[in-house]
Amino acid sequence: MSENVEKRQLLGMTPQELGEYLRELGQPAFRAKQVFAWLHQGVPFEGMSNLPKTLRQMLADACVDNPVAVLSTVQSKIDGTVKLLYRLLDGHVVEGVLMRYKYGNTLCLSTQVGCRMGCAFCASTLDGCARSLTPGEMLGQIVCANGLLESQGEGQRVGNIVLMGSGEPFDNYDNVVKFLRILRMEGGLCIGMRSVSLSTCGLVPQMRRFAEEDLPVTLSLSLHAPNDEVRRRLMPVAKAYPMDEVLAACRYYIEKTGRRVIFEYALVHGVNAAPEQAAELAGRLRGMQCHVNLIPLNSVPERGLTGVSEREVDAFKRALEQKNISVTRRREMGDDIEGACGQLRRRYMRESEPQA
Numbered sequence: 001m002s003e004n005v006e007k008r009q010l011l012g013m014t015p016q017e018l019g020e021y022l023r024e025l026g027q028p029a030f031r032a033k034q035v036f037a038w039l040h041q042g043v044p045f046e047g048m049s050n051l052p053k054t055l056r057q058m059l060a061d062a063c064v065d066n067p068v069a070v071l072s073t074v075q076s077k078i079d080g081t082v083k084l085l086y087r088l089l090d091g092h093v094v095e096g097v098l099m100r101y102k103y104g105n106t107l108c109l110s111t112q113v114g115c116r117m118g119c120a121f122c123a124s125t126l127d128g129c130a131r132s133l134t135p136g137e138m139l140g141q142i143v144c145a146n147g148l149l150e151s152q153g154e155g156q157r158v159g160n161i162v163l164m165g166s167g168e169p170f171d172n173y174d175n176v177v178k179f180l181r182i183l184r185m186e187g188g189l190c191i192g193m194r195s196v197s198l199s200t201c202g203l204v205p206q207m208r209r210f211a212e213e214d215l216p217v218t219l220s221l222s223l224h225a226p227n228d229e230v231r232r233r234l235m236p237v238a239k240a241y242p243m244d245e246v247l248a249a250c251r252y253y254i255e256k257t258g259r260r261v262i263f264e265y266a267l268v269h270g271v272n273a274a275p276e277q278a279a280e281l282a283g284r285l286r287g288m289q290c291h292v293n294l295i296p297l298n299s300v301p302e303r304g305l306t307g308v309s310e311r312e313v314d315a316f317k318r319a320l321e322q323k324n325i326s327v328t329r330r331r332e333m334g335d336d337i338e339g340a341c342g343q344l345r346r347r348y349m350r351e352s353e354p355q356a
């Protein structure tokens, strides 16, 4: 554990909160904007060149600039995708993925250390949730990835964010909302809500509340089933919220934000991938402003679930198209560097365990 764990974390504070803290240190109000900008540029306190030397020293002694540090990276030789492992101040480890698309760099962020939603196919949830991440730890992942891009000589920074790493964003509601509000601020990372996708397993009350926040991100809903029976087999959360309620919350989100909802559907062999199930799914989604994203399951041997063949994906996709549902197959990035969420972290945890 780092000695810094006791220090004050400045990333994740709003300019106003920073201003209050700096005032306590006897600083004028305009310093808040300066510090806010430096923190989001990933510049350490010593490098904050428009601050007096004494203040830089004071901050370095009492505060942490970024609560996240890159522990290791693995880069795909196929498409340049980078898997990142980050270390947090208390020693916890989370992971992320940096994807290079033609239209820019997309970073997949974690919102919790692990997850407590218990989805049968997901590696992130196998050890439960250790804790939620703070807004500063979410911003910190982006600052780290920007540092990596810079060190690789790339001019472009992270432009798009997907909240699809480990964790359930709506199980960490307040921190995620604060993160999004800071993310779009001028003088900070300045990433607009149109460049953000948030994926949820379908916590209905939070989905409805979020629709009112005026944070019009792209909402991705992890559906993975055409009906409640199948959904309950894969996702414990379906026992709390039936599909009708989840879909009604999606319609509410569409109505409030004017944005279409994306349905994530991981095809699991013998469970949810039959063409009749595609037809049933189409029936449930009829008339909705939505898009279906098919993900061939990354097999999770721990749970005995396997993915599907290309032919099964095609047949499922065609069956949806015949019913006029907009659908794509998710492009797989970085196939050679570990697939599904949570896998890299789990391998790291296993390998760093003391040998019995």
Ligand code: SAH
Residues within 6 Å of the ligand: 119, 121, 122, 123, 163, 164, 165, 166, 167, 168, 169, 199, 200, 201, 202, 220, 221, 222, 264, 266, 295, 296, 297, 298, 299, 300, 340, 341
């Ligand atoms: N908790 C959120 C976000 C994290 S998971 C959610 O449930 O949406 C991001 C996406 O990856 C989700 O759609 C999730 O269901 C999917 N996923 C998890 N494990 C997977 C696997 N083994 N194969 C394919 N997709 C998986």
